[in-house]
Amino acid sequence: MGSNTTEKALSMLRFLPRVCLSNIRPHPNSRIRDKRGRGQHGGDKHGCGNKGSGQRQNYMRLGYETGNNPFYLRFPHEPYYQRHHLRREYPPVSLLQLLKFIELNRIDHTKPIDLVSVVNTGLYKLLPDQRQYGIQLTDEGADVFNLKINIEVQYATEVVIAAIEKAGGVITTAYYDQHSLQCMLNTKKFFERGVPIPKRMMPPPDAIEYYSDPAKRGYLADPDKISEERLVLAQKYGYSLPEIEKDPSYDMLTERKDPRQIFYGLHPGWVVNLRDKAILKPQDEELLKYYAN
Amino acid sequence: MTTMRPLLFTIFTKTKPFQCLRKTSLHQIRNSSYESSKFLVDVEVSTKYEATKIPEEWKYVERILPPTLVPEPQPLPEYQSGWKPQGDHKDSPYFVERSRNHMMPVYLDVRQRGVKRHTIIKKIQGDIWLFEKDLRTFLEDLIKPKPLRLQVNEFARKICINGDHVNAIKYWLGEKNF
Incomplete structure (x- = not known):
């Protein structure tokens, strides 16, 4: 009997698979964890340590000193930072950066440069929802800048204006409201929406003075006064002003936008159809009246 | 502006007929989307507009469209901005x-x-x-x-x-x- 069972078992073993990791069972009554935790604490701390801001991801606000009288309140207040979180912001683009964009073929300097061409480089990000109202041109690289350009920025210092005009170029400072800026961020996306190009709004009361100042090359300033100011600046910095009238690229240098216009050559109220390559222009009198003023 | 609103609405409301979406039964309908909204109706555009195809005007559109490819840098004898093109390194380890x-x-x-x-x-x-x-x-x-x-x-x-x-x-x- 016994030998028969052994033989049967042995003959059965011949057809059974070999013992391997996939067909062995755990020890009876052994503890089986259903999760394999990673890391030092079995994954329960998610790499954020024990207790406090680090674990709860609620870091203290800037300037808070855990109950102390904070540094920024310890002394009499400094009013020049009043309402700083509500002010318009013009993030900088230096002349050297602009030169690099042109040399890397990101910007075509034989055509007028504006905020759209700077954003279209893909190397510059503007965030209008964080109160960034366009770019300011800074003077880094003012000594080496030697290109004749027609540029429109939102803010520029006197040195920058002098550097561009010395090279034979033209600079304008112009204001764009939030809706216009949103259209300019990604023009392809905007045209695909099938929405008419909005009209550009006038600057707010605290900015209107800047944008109608000929010394700042504001877009609302009188052109005659601007040409006067160009001469004044040339005398101040001691360079001879190149004559734009005799320049071969006169048309490019004198191309300007209307104060109501967002894009060069495209009027407010027009709808651009990218698929059919057509431009839809409103003919309704009421609409025309709305977009005209 | 109050008189403008219905006028503008008539222009920009989608003119796509809703029935054609319903016919494709296998197609999943997401009612949260504007395209498949039940309230989307065919509206006749009563506002007068002119569709133009003028190449001079279209040039302005092409000028402001963002480029799809990164362009090659200009070959210049000297670069003022501090950027330099990469040199030749055939023998370098x-x-x-x-x-x-x-x-x-x-x-x-x-x-x-x-x-x-x-x-x-x-x-x-x-x-x-x-x-x-x-x-x-x-x-x-x-x-x-x-x-x-x-x-x-x-x-x-x-x-x-x-x-x-x-x-x-x-x-x-x-x-x-x-």
């Missing part, structure tokens, strides 16, 4: 590739909410250990009393250095025509 934007692949990594700064060099080809040796002699000279903390990731072709040395390394790479 190592090579640092430029990024797709024609820039040096040296980056600053700020970790721990601005507490720690690391410099990362990417796209190192060839003998990364020899590159590390050359870089080490340059950087150790620069931060002399302090020890240089540097980590080589041979597999990912990266070198991570403790501290902000981005401009120094870019200058060093520029000297070597990378």
Whole structure:
């Protein structure tokens, strides 16, 4: 009997698979964890340590000193930072950066440069929802800048204006409201929406003075006064002003936008159809009246 | 403006008929989308408009459309902006590739909410250990009393250095025509 069972078992073993990791069972009554935790604490701390801001991801606000009288309140207040979180912001683009964009073929300097061409480089990000109202041109690289350009920025210092005009170029400072800026961020996306190009709004009361100042090359300033100011600046910095009238690229240098216009050559109220390559222009009198003023 | 609103609405309401969407039974209908909204109705455009195809005007549209490809840099005898094209490195034991934007692949990594700064060099080809040796002699000279903390990731072709040395390394790479 016994030998028969052994033989049967042995003959059965011949057809059974070999013992391997996939067909062995755990020890009876052994503890089986259903999760394999990673890391030092079995994954329960998610790499954020024990207790406090680090674990709860609620870091203290800037300037808070855990109950102390904070540094920024310890002394009499400094009013020049009043309402700083509500002010318009013009993030900088230096002349050297602009030169690099042109040399890397990101910007075509034989055509007028504006905020759209700077954003279209893909190397510059503007965030209008964080109160960034366009770019300011800074003077880094003012000594080496030697290109004749027609540029429109939102803010520029006197040195920058002098550097561009010395090279034979033209600079304008112009204001764009939030809706216009949103259209300019990604023009392809905007045209695909099938929405008419909005009209550009006038600057707010605290900015209107800047944008109608000929010394700042504001877009609302009188052109005659601007040409006067160009001469004044040339005398101040001691360079001879190149004559734009005799320049071969006169048309490019004198191309300007209307104060109501967002894009060069495209009027407010027009709808651009990218698929059919057509431009839809409103003919309704009421609409025309709305977009005209 | 109050009189404008219905007028504008009539122009921009979609003129796509809703029935054609319903016929395709297999097509999933997402009612949260504007395209498949039940309330989307065919509206006759009563506002007068003119569809024009003038090439001169279309040039202005093409001018402001964002480019789809990164353009090649201008071949100039001298670059004023400080950017330099990459030199020829056929015999060099190592090579640092430029990024797709024609820039040096040296980056600053700020970790721990601005507490720690690391410099990362990417796209190192060839003998990364020899590159590390050359870089080490340059950087150790620069931060002399302090020890240089540097980590080589041979597999990912990266070198991570403790501290902000981005401009120094870019200058060093520029000297070597990378």
